[in-house]
Amino acid sequence: xxxxxxxxxxxxxxxxxxxxxxxxxxxxxxxxxxxxxxxxxxxxxxxxxxxxxxxxxxxxxxxxxxxxxxxxxxxxxxxxxxxxxxxxxxxxxxxxxxxxxxxxxxxxxxxxxxxxxxxxxxxxxxxxxxxxxxxxxxxxxxxxxxxxxxxxxxxxxxxxxxxxxxxxxxxxxxxxxxxxxxxxxxxxxxxxxxxxxxxxxxxxxxxxxxxxxxxxxxxxxxxxxxxxxxxxxxxxxxxxxxxxxxxxxxxxxxxxxxxxxxxxxxxxxxxxxxxxxxxxxxxxxxxxxxxxxxxxxxxxxxxxxxxxxxxxxxxxxxxxxxxxxxxxxxxxxxxxxxxxxxxxxxxxxxxxxxxxxxxxxxxxxxxxxxxxxxxxxxxxxxxxxxxxxxxxxxxxxxxxxxxxxxxxxxxxxxxxxxxxxxxxxxxxxxxxxxxxxxxxxxxxxxxxxxxxxxxxxxxxxxxxxxxxxxxxxxxxxxxxxxxxxxxxxxxxxxxxxxxx
Amino acid sequence: xxxxxxxxxxxxxxxxxxxxxxxxxxxxxxxxxxxxxxxxxxxxxxxxxxxxxxxxxxxxxxxxxxxxxxxxxxxxxxxxxxxxxxxxxxxxxxxxxxxxxxxxxxxxxxxxxxxxxxxxxxxxxxxxxxxxxxxxxxxxxxxxxxxxxxxxxxxxxxxxxxxxxxxxxxxxxxxxxxxxxxxxxxxxxxxxxxxxxxxxxxxxxxxxxxxxxxxxxxxxxxxxxxxxxxxxxxxxxxxxxxxxxxxxxxxxxxxxxxxxxxxxxxxxxxxxxxxxxxxxxxxxxxxxxxxxxxxxxxxxxxxxxxxxxxxxxxxxxxxxxxxxxxxxxxxxxxxxxxxxxxxxxxxxxxxxxxxxxxxxxxxxxxxxxxxxxxxxxxxxxxxxxxxxxxxxxxxxxxxxxxxxxxxxxxxxxxxxxxxxxxxxxxxxxxxx
Numbered sequence: 031x032x033x034x035x036x037x038x039x040x041x042x043x044x045x046x047x048x049x050x051x052x053x054x055x056x057x058x059x060x061x062x063x064x065x066x067x068x069x070x071x072x073x074x075x076x077x078x079x080x081x082x083x084x085x086x087x088x089x090x091x092x093x094x095x096x097x098x099x100x101x102x103x104x105x106x107x108x109x110x111x112x113x114x115x116x117x118x119x120x121x122x123x124x125x126x127x128x129x130x131x132x133x134x135x136x137x138x139x140x141x142x143x144x145x146x147x148x149x150x151x152x153x154x155x156x157x158x159x160x161x162x163x164x165x166x167x168x169x170x171x172x173x174x175x176x177x178x179x180x181x182x183x184x185x186x187x188x189x190x191x192x193x194x195x196x197x198x199x200x201x202x203x204x205x206x207x208x209x210x211x212x213x214x215x216x217x218x219x220x221x222x223x224x225x226x227x228x229x230x231x232x233x234x235x236x237x238x239x240x241x242x243x244x245x246x247x248x249x250x251x252x253x254x255x256x257x258x259x260x261x262x263x264x265x266x267x268x269x270x271x272x273x274x275x276x277x278x279x280x281x282x283x284x285x286x287x288x289x290x291x292x293x294x295x296x297x298x299x300x301x302x303x304x305x306x307x308x309x310x311x312x313x314x315x316x317x318x319x320x321x322x323x324x325x326x327x328x329x330x331x332x333x334x335x336x337x338x339x340x341x342x343x344x345x346x347x348x349x350x351x352x353x354x355x356x357x358x359x360x361x362x363x364x365x366x367x368x369x370x371x372x373x374x375x376x377x378x379x380x381x382x383x384x385x386x387x388x389x390x391x392x393x394x395x396x397x398x399x400x401x402x403x404x405x406x407x408x409x410x411x412x413x414x415x416x417x418x419x420x421x422x423x424x425x426x427x428x429x430x431x432x433x434x435x436x437x438x439x440x441x442x443x444x445x446x447x448x449x450x451x452x453x454x455x456x457x458x459x460x461x462x463x464x465x466x467x468x469x470x471x472x473x474x475x476x477x478x479x480x481x482x483x484x485x486x487x488x489x490x491x492x493x494x495x496x497x498x499x500x501x502x503x504x505x506x507x508x509x510x511x512x513x514x515x516x517x518x519x520x521x522x523x524x525x526x527x528x529x530x
Numbered sequence: 531x532x533x534x535x536x537x538x539x540x541x542x543x544x545x546x547x548x549x550x551x552x553x554x555x556x557x558x559x560x561x562x563x564x565x566x567x568x569x570x571x572x573x574x575x576x577x578x579x580x581x582x583x584x585x586x587x588x589x590x591x592x593x594x595x596x597x598x599x600x601x602x603x604x605x606x607x608x609x610x611x612x613x614x615x616x617x618x619x620x621x622x623x624x625x626x627x628x629x630x631x632x633x634x635x636x637x638x639x640x641x642x643x644x645x646x647x648x649x650x651x652x653x654x655x656x657x658x659x660x661x662x663x664x665x666x667x668x669x670x671x672x673x674x675x676x677x678x679x680x681x682x683x684x685x686x687x688x689x690x691x692x693x694x695x696x697x698x699x700x701x702x703x704x705x706x707x708x709x710x711x712x713x714x715x716x717x718x719x720x721x722x723x724x725x726x727x728x729x730x731x732x733x734x735x736x737x738x739x740x741x742x743x744x745x746x747x748x749x750x751x752x753x754x755x756x757x758x759x760x761x762x763x764x765x766x767x768x769x770x771x772x773x774x775x776x777x778x779x780x781x782x783x784x785x786x787x788x789x790x791x792x793x794x795x796x797x798x799x800x801x802x803x804x805x806x807x808x809x810x811x812x813x814x815x816x817x818x819x820x821x822x823x824x825x826x827x828x829x830x831x832x833x834x835x836x837x838x839x840x841x842x843x844x845x846x847x848x849x850x851x852x853x854x855x856x857x858x859x860x861x862x863x864x865x866x867x868x869x870x871x872x873x874x875x876x877x878x879x880x881x882x883x884x885x886x887x888x889x890x891x892x893x894x895x896x897x898x899x900x901x902x903x904x905x906x907x908x909x910x911x912x913x914x915x916x917x918x919x920x921x922x923x924x925x926x927x928x929x930x931x932x933x934x935x936x937x938x939x940x941x942x943x944x945x946x947x948x949x950x951x952x953x954x955x956x957x958x959x960x961x962x
Binding site for chain 2: 079081100101102103105106111113115116117118119120121122126127130131132133135138139140141
């Protein structure tokens with residue numbers, strides 16, 4: 031199917047999310063839409079998929095103008111979308127999810143489950159996407175859930191497949207297999223719109239790369255362009271993609287984990303005896319696909335989750351199962367994985383968030399009374415030093431962009447005397463400019479002699495920052511390796527395949 | 531941008547840690563030990579409990595007659611207590627993933643032991659003390675109303691709207707039901723008007739919850755408060771001055787041929803009012819519709835993941851409106867059914883049954899069949915509260931009245947296996 035967008039414009043109040051966008055996707059083409067978070071990619075795709083209506087412009091499918099009042103219309107016209115956050119009902123079976131909205135029925139409106147199952151088996155076979163139609167979605171690994179999303183789109187005879195940031199949750203191997211699936215679908219004549227901010231992926235799989243920035247199309251380029259060129263187009267200025275680091279001067283261990291065992295909310299043991307050392311002056315990066323115990327491990331170190339057995343030593347002191355406050359006071363800086371839930375109080379001002387864990391101490395409080403002038407002065411100084419862009423330090427933190435919210439947390443944590451600094455997914459959802467900034471801060475702290483622990487599901491980030499890399503799989507350390515190890519080898523460790 | 535703060539709700543999975551299953555095992559053992567001590571050893575050695583089975587008021591219609599059953603209270607209750615302890619030990623040791631059935635059995639055994647103990651007489655019993663068939667008939671009347679209420683809850687909550695206004699819909703149904711039946715002498719018309727009043731209240735809830743994204747709990751409580759105030763005012767202004775508007779007929783029973791002749795079960799299940807049979811039909815219909823049909827799949831998708839439903843072209847708002855109004859209709863009929871068993875409307879006489887129905891819904895895990903089981907247990911204990919007052923029991927009836935709420939707390943606290951409401955239950959859906 032040939033898809034053409036003409037002059038698509040979408041405004042939210044005074045903010046223009048999409049500004050006169052023109053885009054053509056040819057049949058059998060993998061068209062990459064590259065842009066930073068907040069560039070307007072998702073808005074544009076929601077318009078194409080009928081979830082939002084454009085203020086101006088039109089959509090043409092095979093040169094016929096179309097108008098969608100909801101996504102059901104878009105699906106009927108052959109558009110399928112694989113959402114970044116899967117549109118799957120976890121408690122439903124694969125089959126129920128795939129047929130939802132287009133269910134085969136018998137008399138009395140009864141679901142024809144048998145027909146649904148056989149349709150899905152046929153579809154699986156046709157596209158080589160194997161999955162058990164009777165399995166419950168919540169019991170499937172993320173990679174398979176995504177496959178269900180793709181099957182769902184294909185089951186409605188999609189001719190245009192939109193993939194919104196599909197690789198964020200996958201292992202390198204799963205990403206390779208997704209790329210193969212995309213290739214074979216394109217060879218079948220399907221058009222594919224691939225949305226991402228990852229430069230490596232667009233160059234690997236794209237036929238055409240269209241770069242979008244601040245709601246406008248900047249350029250369409252062939253995939254032969256270098257990563258540096260693409261990044262400059264995306265950000266609008268030259269970007270330094272390589273993190274420059276001096277040679278490591280590691281000292282004594284500041285954070286020691288010994289046989290740490292932690293359970294998750296369901297009571298299942300998800301960290302199964304992890305032993306690691308973080309030494310001063312080095313960055314230890316933990317790599318691994320999400321859900322292999324990283325989240326719980328970091329929470330245990332920060333005192334947010336009980337350690338079932340094992341010990342955690344911070345700067346020579348045993349802090350196992352101490353309260354978060356005791357641990358923070360012992361010199362731990364913590365940037366949590368979910369900054370909006372665990373790192374900030376979004377409805378509170380920037381200045382208050384900057385003293386969340388020091389507000390009870392001088393100079394911010396005296397005899398139980400807050401010293402608001404000191405809080406404001408502190409905030410203004412930190413905003414300056416850490417480049418937090420906000421109209422006022424008294425604005426609610428929720429009104430800041432994701433990158434600036436992250437800077438608030440980093441500023442708060444680094445403005446205290448620390449022995450060890452932990453950052454979980456420090457650049458998740460940030461634009462390239464902010465990523466560069468946060469990375470530089472982390473390296474500076476390490477150069478200044480702090481021990482740094484990074485947890486990231488982005489392999490590129492792990493490779494760029496880590497002085498040593500610990501790969502976590504199924505709650506255990508698969509190995510601690512040098513960053514010179516190849517992506518493929520680390521990918522194998524992430525998938526639980528040990529070195530032979 | 532100020533609403534950013536509100537949108538970041540956490541989505542933690544609510545699965546019960548293993549320790550809680552053990553806790554419920556311990557609780558069951560404690561209940562068993564208590565029964566052994568209070569109801570077993572608490573009876574003198576030669577105390578007897580006697581039961582009769584022939585229903586009192588319809589005895590002429592039944593072609594059967596069962597003799598009186600007399601048992602020694604102490605050994606009987608000790609056996610029952612041992613059963614409870616055994617089930618508790620089994621749950622503690624084996625930690626089954628869904629101990630709900632075992633817990634229900636223990637709850638029922640506890641009530642039976644209580645009954646044996648309450649009607650005991652020292653020495654060989656002469657006077658038959660408890661008429662078991664009457665107990666079952668009385669309990670089934672309450673259970674019926676609870677089932678209407680929890681079916682209403684199932685309809686609403688499966689689509690993602692919490693209907694805490696069931697109590698208010700009961701009041702409306704009972705009030706208008708009494709007025710219409712008194713004037714027209716037709717329970718059919720009364721049921722229709724009661725259904726309409728419940729539907730109207732459901733629509734108010736849906737409108738505020740869906741259009742204005744209001745907190746559904748608050749709207750529900752407001753509706754109940756409004757209805758109890760309004761019914762009290764209208765009672766004073768209309769029903770008191772015109773007593774012939776509130777005559778309080780009780781719906782007559784219709785026997786199912788042959789089936790109503792079965793001992794015990796016949797009078798309990800097959801000689802009931804039309805409301806009872808309608809309830810049975812509704813349970814089957816709602817179960818079938820929710821779990822076997824396309825309609826039900828879509829409703830459940832809306833209650834679990836409205837964004838996913840919307841993305842395949844399902845109209846979330848329309849689905850929710852329809853279900854909440856349907857749920858209100860069912861609760862409205864439930865109010866009429868209550869009135870048809872209790873007689874003339876009085877202020878406050880639903881006495882929180884709507885909330886107990888909500889508890890039954892949770893106990894029954896948002897399934898019609900589960901809600902039926904829960905309603906039966908709750909109905910039995912609610913009936914016993916009243917019945918025990920007539921026995922010479924040195925136990926305050928209010929204590930037994932707490933029973934449904936205590937088991938509900940145990941259930942809601944997640945003691946009994948996984949309690950998982952529809953994921954989007956009570957969460958306003960904002961289409962963006």
